[in-house]
Amino acid sequence: MIVSNVSLSGCAGVNGALCAAEAPLRGGSHRTTLTPTGNLVVAVCLGFIGTLGLVNNLLVLVLFCRYKMLRSPINLLLINISISDLLVCVLGTPFSFAASTQGRWLIGGGGCVWYGFANSLFGIVSLISLAVLSFERYSTMMTPTEADSSNYCKVSLGITLSWLYSLVWTVPPLFGWSSYGPEGPGTTCSVNWTAKTANNISYIICLFVFCLIVPFLVIVFCYGKLLCAIRQVSGINASMSRKREQRVLFMVVIMVICYLLCWLPYGIMALLATFGPPGLVTPEASIIPSVLAKTSTVINPVIYVFMNKQFYRCFLALLCCAAPRRGSSLKSSSKVATKAIRGVGVNAPHRTNDFLFMVASLGQPAATVPQLGPSFDATNDITKAPSSDVNKPVVVSLVTHFDG
Template sequence: MAVRPTIFPRGGYGVLAFLMFLNALFSIFNNFLVIAVTLKNPQLRNPINIFIFNLSFSDLMMSLCGTTIVIATNYHGYFFLGRKFCIFQGFAVNYFGIVSLWSLTILAYERYNVVCQPLGTLQMSTKRGYQLLGFIWIFCLFWAVVPLFGWSSYGPEGVQTSCSIGWEERSWSNYSYLITYFLSCFFIPVTIIGFSYGNVIRSLHGLNKKVEQMGGKCDPEEEFRAVIMVLVMVVAFLICWLPYTVFALTVVFKPSLNISPLAATIPTYLSKTSPVYNPIIYLFLNKQFRDSAVEFITCGQVVLTNPEEEVSTSVAPAECKMPSKINQVTPV
């Protein structure tokens, strides 16, 4: 652990350190802002937004326990903090990463309930939200803890400046863990997200058609914006986690394949970008949050939403209610 690797040019480590510094800077600022604004504004603390708050908290912890550390280790050119700290970093990044991942999954499913199920908005209560949060943290804790007891392990990866699950290790213990881990923490979430948002888009399209048949007016741009934002969510999710999954399962199904350290580093650092764009996608593009964030940052000097606007949106006529459904699906 204390031996400097010679597998990467010294300048390359400097570039990685700089990129991770930018990553940490935006990630910590974005997620801290989400948390602060949500705590300050009671109107943002609805049952659905509980999961967005949880997502921001886990992303913030992932950045503090993971990204900030790899800034220092890349600056030094090797993981100089010792084996125990390596295990801690691997555990923390793994734990908070899959908490974020499952928060996105439950968020997608609950939005499906709101839009596609009868009386969906009544099914989601604060109590149900906290119960689901408890499930997420306990379920993810299991998958983060078991490598500490010998089912797989934590260790350095790629260019040896960060630590995670030892997915490059060739052993049956590691193979069995990786297969069950990625079934539980990638394939199932992807399936739920795809099913949920696919049905959401189909439901919104059907609702638009019904409103038009009844003589109402629908804004096609609302539906188009919903489709685009759902695609952004899914694509961002896959960019972050698909390379990591592919590399890990490649080791399982083709153990003889030699993966270069630089190639092995790519999926690791892609997964560390998720805390940056998650708050942008899920909250910064939400008008209500965006207005509250501007007011918070400017200490109340700039107020973008006045009380009359809030009242007018709450008493919109029947043909204008479609956008409120879309607001439950995706940021606008």
């Protein structure tokens, strides 16, 4: 990386961050260490990522505003992720793209600090929102309470906390705990990874643990628990559950792989630059993890939105200028189903099956949920339709928030 250990004598607070960034950029004469061909390749990649990310995330917002059926609490978390990714595409990628095309950073030291802060803020918001989303899915499935589709309080709290949490970890470099400065070949800016001071190293360790490892562990834990729950439910209706189990497993694996692909190289690069000998991470090598991290703005809408059946149906309807086709599991959960589960939990002798019934019935339309009386036996198969409606099979949605 190109940032040297800049002396901060005479610089304090926000001015300290600005001094650290302006030292290698003073006069705007600093040029990238990449060759013209290397700059061209980086510019093409950033242009492609910025354009696709902008289009994908704008499309998500258009669908959310256009179709009322998408305005549920869980989908509001998806919108928060899209907004943070969209802000990266609008306020971050264009500047690094322009710097790559010109072979030098164009907006000075102050712009470098702003770029590093803004992109770190939006990136961490996206990461924390993914963790909040996984926890919301987990808590919805595991907690035998009614899921009110009009209750936005818990999700709004999660969104607010994701922004506050990100600010907690991105504001300190503006006031002296580490600093923002040029990164890699000089066409992007981020945290100063190369300073070997205790001040800088302590910040980078905390950033790595609390903004990369902790969200990843939350995601793995929550989706792992959901998969275990689905495996248990497959004993109720094996033929129906097996296909759903495989689909959810596929989505979870894709989520985890893409998370690691986008962010783990960047985290490893930062640690190597911080703890390794000087020159271990070359400018040419450091630009690759930075570009991979920005691909999350393209991948997130595809995985979390367009692989969601609700959004996909609305997307097709938007293309065809028609009304969206309603699926059998548009509701995130059924109040009737939850009340029925509560009845089973109180009166049925086999309490160990309560959890399986709760998971199996989440997402069923209220009209198809069999009414369970006090004498209902917990060993009955609730996936069978009532005798008065034998020609209308009950559609069971095991994990409705994955596929709408």
